[in-house]
Amino acid sequence: MKAIILAIGDELISGQTVDTNSAYLSRRLAERGVETVEHRTVGDDKERIASAIAEAAGRVEIVVVSGGLGPTEDDLTRQAMADAMGCELQLNAECLADIEEFFRLRNRKMSPPNRAQAMIPTSAEPMRNKLGTAPGIAARIGAAQVFVVPGVPAEMKWMYDNCIAPRLPAGEGVILHHVVHTFGEGESDVGAKIADLMKRGSEPTVGTTVAAGMVSVRIISRGRTTEDARLQADLTVKTLYERLGNLIVGKGDATMASAAGELLRKRGQTLATAESCTGGLIGEMVTSVSGSSDYYLGGFVTYSNRLKRDLLGVSEELLARHGAVSEQVAIAMAEGCRQKLGSDWAIGVTGIAGPAGGSAEKPVGLVYVALAGPEGTQVFRYVFPGARDMVRLRSALAALNCLRLALLR
């Protein structure tokens, strides 16, 4: 079974926003054995949207359209869909009630344009939206099933799971995507360790990607049944673990923070943080995991020297002698934090995120990470490439990775 995915929006074709919905939908459809053959993006133009829908429906069995369901005048996908179907829009009472309820629950007044969002093509079925005001649309055009979903990624994802996936026909084969996340070596080094698995034409397909500071290994396995495809993938994942060992942080939805958090939970130990250049990012990552209150106490953002001294007890003399960005201050931050808060582990991070503040001796990207634990304190020095956000991200990941590796020992 084949699919075409359409994305709608002037902000997309003008390049102001990068379309990530289409890639997401392709991956999800592949899980069901549906192969995407084309992505197409058109602007907020009723005729172009309608003809793109009609054309796609003439070529493949599944068409998914995202975007253009908002309440404003430039949201034209509803009308275009009706045009492509050759019918009118009509007010759907259930959808209107959902929208009214949405505003009522939030103590907000529904504005008149939102009423337009309850308009659905006469011969289509609404897909109710629990996260936002725009219902989706499910309809048949010729031999194709066409699904229209909101462009807001969270709503699109929710609607895929709850409205599209249940409506998809049972497929003849299964394509599974697996991903294993690594940290600590570059993409080419990881690639060199698994070059044989990455050969073109081998099954499963194995490739590497870099995103948000992590190198991920992606596995696409095919099978007649889910069990077939899973068996293929499991063998490959096993090989990856043999080759890559502790470089592997986790699989699937795992993040650096969830991996380190799981290890803390298993040991029944606690963590606290003292952040300078990361400004709260490590705490943010740790607490992005639901249930992290079981092992994360909290900590300090000591962006100024005064706070390093007043809150963490870093001595004035240490700051003056070595500077705020130094091995010694990182250690004093981690140990001060651990002592003040009585945690099992404490992370201290200080560095120069840039673009300003660097020198020949202490360049932008220089970061010290200290980890104080039950058996003493370790300190690590890094010089990270990249812009401010990248230096901060890598610092936070490196700090949590030090903790993860210490907990694996």
Added chain:
Amino acid sequence: MKAIILAIGDELISGQTVDTNSAYLSRRLAERGVETVEHRTVGDDKERIASAIAEAAGRVEIVVVSGGLGPTEDDLTRQAMADAMGCELQLNAECLADIEEFFRLRNRKMSPPNRAQAMIPTSAEPMRNKLGTAPGIAARIGAAQVFVVPGVPAEMKWMYDNCIAPRLPAGEGVILHHVVHTFGEGESDVGAKIADLMKRGSEPTVGTTVAAGMVSVRIISRGRTTEDARLQADLTVKTLYERLGNLIVGKGDATMASAAGELLRKRGQTLATAESCTGGLIGEMVTSVSGSSDYYLGGFVTYSNRLKRDLLGVSEELLARHGAVSEQVAIAMAEGCRQKLGSDWAIGVTGIAGPAGGSAEKPVGLVYVALAGPEGTQVFRYVFPGARDMVRLRSALAALNCLRLALLR
């Protein structure tokens, strides 16, 4: 003048890689007055690539194709381009010399498949590549100029600047993109206030989008010269400020944190933070702005009740009587933080980010934000929809927005 941008690659239509080239090319073409009307992505399939090129060339004046110029068997764009042109490929001696030179300079042996990269359609012109081994292709198909560039973003960008831009016809106009970010009202409410500007067919084109918790108003202005286009945009931006007032956070690259930070800097005042459910996100946002150390002291991540008590002086009795997620505790956090750190302003945030921890009385998404300042303390109650990350993001934005509005008074 209109353009269609094609992206080629199985990794794109399977969703393993998000296509960012097309958005980049759209933005760059717009600078030259070229309006992109469609993005289209097809896989590594010779017939599909050829028909996509031919079809696009029949519809617009400019076609840019990225990807599929590599040395391996699944790189088929060269042959597809020749097919779309109705001619053969032939070895280009200059390109072959470039490729040989590329390997020689890097002390690497050229592998035989790389020779294929020097094959160019007979009636096309090669675009030489200084960053990689794949030359681009420039050709005319019917009334359209077609440019084929490598999919590697750095090579694509270099080739746009050095090979495509110089070959573009002198445009008859300029297209400028502006964006104004708002916070505090939903997309439909913002849209209702500027409905007349958003009418289809009006100039400049005005539209709204929602991303990362903010509603942004996008303006596309056209003019014969840059000055013309800018004047159009400026008038519209002025109207937006009149209509939307303090809802407007900033323009262009401005963020909530940079806007609040600028106001602190102007007043010479300082900020500190006490975060519970946001876990450090507010600090992270504030410090994502270079130079934020001028006004941000730092703060506390008090994820546990014990830390709210020990670090911020929130009384045991208050926590027991009202619970950690309460107006009273948010106020005590902000005031405790301001007092301990001696900042002009302090933010205290406590809430239930979910998915666990909600109750009928205190649902998931309930968040209290307190702002302690020179003239006293304000507290705000929110119930945010969405998943954990969304609740946290909205909490952080709402907190910084309270500060921003207080600083505007």
